[in-house]
Amino acid sequence: MPDGTVLILEPESSGVDLIPAALGLGFGVHIGDRRAAHELPTAVRDAIAAGTAAHVQVDTRSVGAVADMAAALARRTQVAAVVPGFEYSISTASAVAQRLGVPGITPRSAELLRDKRRMKQALAAHGVRVAYGVPLAVERADNAVLQDVARKVGFPAVVKPVNGCGSLRVRRVEDFGELCDQVELSRRDPIDDMGLSIGGRLLVESYVTGPEVSVEGYVAEGTVRVVAVTEKQLGAEPHFVEVGHIVDAGLEPAARAEVERVTRAAVQALGLHVGVFHLEARLTSSGPVVIEVAARLGGDRIPELVAASYGFDLPRAMIQALAGLPVTPPDAGRRPRVAGVRFFSVPHPAVLGDPGRLVRRMSAVTGCRDASVSHAAGAALRPATDFRDRFGHAVLVADDRAALDAALAQVDTHVEQSVRSAAAWAS
Numbered sequence: 001m002p003d004g005t006v007l008i009l010e011p012e013s014s015g016v017d018l019i020p021a022a023l024g025l026g027f028g029v030h031i032g033d034r035r036a037a038h039e040l041p042t043a044v045r046d047a048i049a050a051g052t053a054a055h056v057q058v059d060t061r062s063v064g065a066v067a068d069m070a071a072a073l074a075r076r077t078q079v080a081a082v083v084p085g086f087e088y089s090i091s092t093a094s095a096v097a098q099r100l101g102v103p104g105i106t107p108r109s110a111e112l113l114r115d116k117r118r119m120k121q122a123l124a125a126h127g128v129r130v131a132y133g134v135p136l137a138v139e140r141a142d143n144a145v146l147q148d149v150a151r152k153v154g155f156p157a158v159v160k161p162v163n164g165c166g167s168l169r170v171r172r173v174e175d176f177g178e179l180c181d182q183v184e185l186s187r188r189d190p191i192d193d194m195g196l197s198i199g200g201r202l203l204v205e206s207y208v209t210g211p212e213v214s215v216e217g218y219v220a221e222g223t224v225r226v227v228a229v230t231e232k233q234l235g236a237e238p239h240f241v242e243v244g245h246i247v248d249a250g251l252e253p254a255a256r257a258e259v260e261r262v263t264r265a266a267v268q269a270l271g272l273h274v275g276v277f278h279l280e281a282r283l284t285s286s287g288p289v290v291i292e293v294a295a296r297l298g299g300d301r302i303p304e305l306v307a308a309s310y311g312f313d314l315p316r317a318m319i320q321a322l323a324g325l326p327v328t329p330p331d332a333g334r335r336p337r338v339a340g341v342r343f344f345s346v347p348h349p350a351v352l353g354d355p356g357r358l359v360r361r362m363s364a365v366t367g368c369r370d371a372s373v374s375h376a377a378g379a380a381l382r383p384a385t386d387f388r389d390r391f392g393h394a395v396l397v398a399d400d401r402a403a404l405d406a407a408l409a410q411v412d413t414h415v416e417q418s419v420r421s422a423a424a425w426a427s
Contacts, residue, residue: 002026004078006319007070008085009033009093010060010194014297014315015085016043017304019053021315027080027323029053030073034060034195060088061195063095070096081322087165088196090114090295103324105295109271113295116162116203119270126269128262129289133205135162138187146183149204150176156207158240161186164198166299167386172207172238179204210284212291213249215263216298216306218276218317220327224264227314227330228306229256230298232280235345241384244408246340247305250401255283262288276318278302300387301341301395308339308369308397337397338404342411344373344392345384349422352379352391358418362394365410367403370395381419 005028008018022029029052033040037048037055047053056073059065073079079100084093090110097104105113112122117135124130134149141149150157159182160170168191173179186199212234217226229251233244251259263279270293278298280291297303303314312330320327355373362371373392375381384390394411398404 002080002323002325004028004080005030005073006081006083006323007032007073007079007096008083009066009089009096011044011085012041012194013086013299014301014303016041017297017315018083018085018319019044019047021313021319022083023052024316025319025323025325027319028077031055031085032058032060032066032069034058060092063092066092067096067099070100074100080324081319083318083322084296086194087114087294087296088194094295097322103274103322105272105274109273110295112270113272113293114163116160116292117201119292120203123266123269123290123293126265128266128269129287131158131205131208131289131291133203136183136202136204138183138200138202141183141187146176146180150179153204153206155179158205158207159183160203160205161191161198162201162203163196164191164193165294166193167239167241168193169199169386170240171385172240174238178238208282208284208289208291210282210289212280212282213251213259214245214298214302215259215279215281216247216276216302216314217263217267217279218314218321218327219267219272219274220317220321222273224267225329226260226263227312228310229259230302230305235384236347239385241345241386241389242300242343243345243384243390244340244342245300245302245305246338246401246404247302247309248336248338250338251283259283259288262290266290266293275321276314300343301393304395305339305341308395309336310334337399338401339395339397340404340408341393341395342408342415343387343390344394344415345390346381346419347383349383350381350419351422352377352381353418353420355392355418358392358414361414361418362411365394365396365407365414367396367398367407368394368411369397380422 006022082097084090094110120130191198212232214230229249231246231249235241281288371394375391
């Protein structure tokens, strides 16, 4: 069994699954996080309370602070890997891994991956199709600057922070007035997300039409391997909130081959030579257009869907690759199942009824593996503008797409019946 420990920075979302993955490989686990232990996700708190993970509170926005903490840890035990548990810790994990001499992407690659503007420049330079975009510093965005951006990009356009994630402040704008409104919102009300200021720098992109997918895979021993293609289901625009995912997307063979080809080109263009990746793309009539790439696990329970469909453990593969261990590829002879997650949201302001009853009804749906509601009875619900407005989820697994679609339809019906419109509630 391996010796030493794995240092996981800021485990959040799918990153919490890195803890059991590391333990299953025989490693110890240390958590480095800017948050106090009681502020961490429940699964992380449980691991700390059980003594299966140790927690060190450290400024994860400071490479120096984390490097000093990691060096002190390395004097006590072998640090086998430094692993980003969330999007915002990718750069710090890369720099600290380099200082400790363990596998990781280079700091330069991390910078490309964490800045959507630079990412697109690098992809375009290597022949990977991306949406045309123009960067915008909010504090310098006067009327003349905005007019120039509008002229270059045209409408409709998509405005997004260069350093955000989770659909935070991502919006389609139809005209110059909406562009100005979105920039003013970022100027007036920047978002603090896990200690990172979001919205000071924006990217204004050409709007790309077509179904959206994500590609989940890993790089080990110099080989880029695609494990799954996820169908991404989005809520109503002008926002781009993810309301569901399905693994696998069920593309035609030629389309699947082209997605995989573009994925490999993008991963190599960004220097992502080790670890997992999560790539998002739009499938246009003229081929895939890459939206962005991340050197982390996909969020929204996507690794769980991949495991249910293909029997492949992406968190385990991430630990193995970043610890310099071999990764066994997915079983090519396995007949995959179809897995999906539905996130609960409302199209109009509403009030939640009995969450316990909703969970019980979800759990009775054929193939439901997990269901939860995050809000209490009587909670006010609003149409989702980003992931924070969703109020629960259900994970389902089926033998084929028709059976999964039928189960998801039942879930949607249960959600609709569990809420009342805010106006009806008030009356």
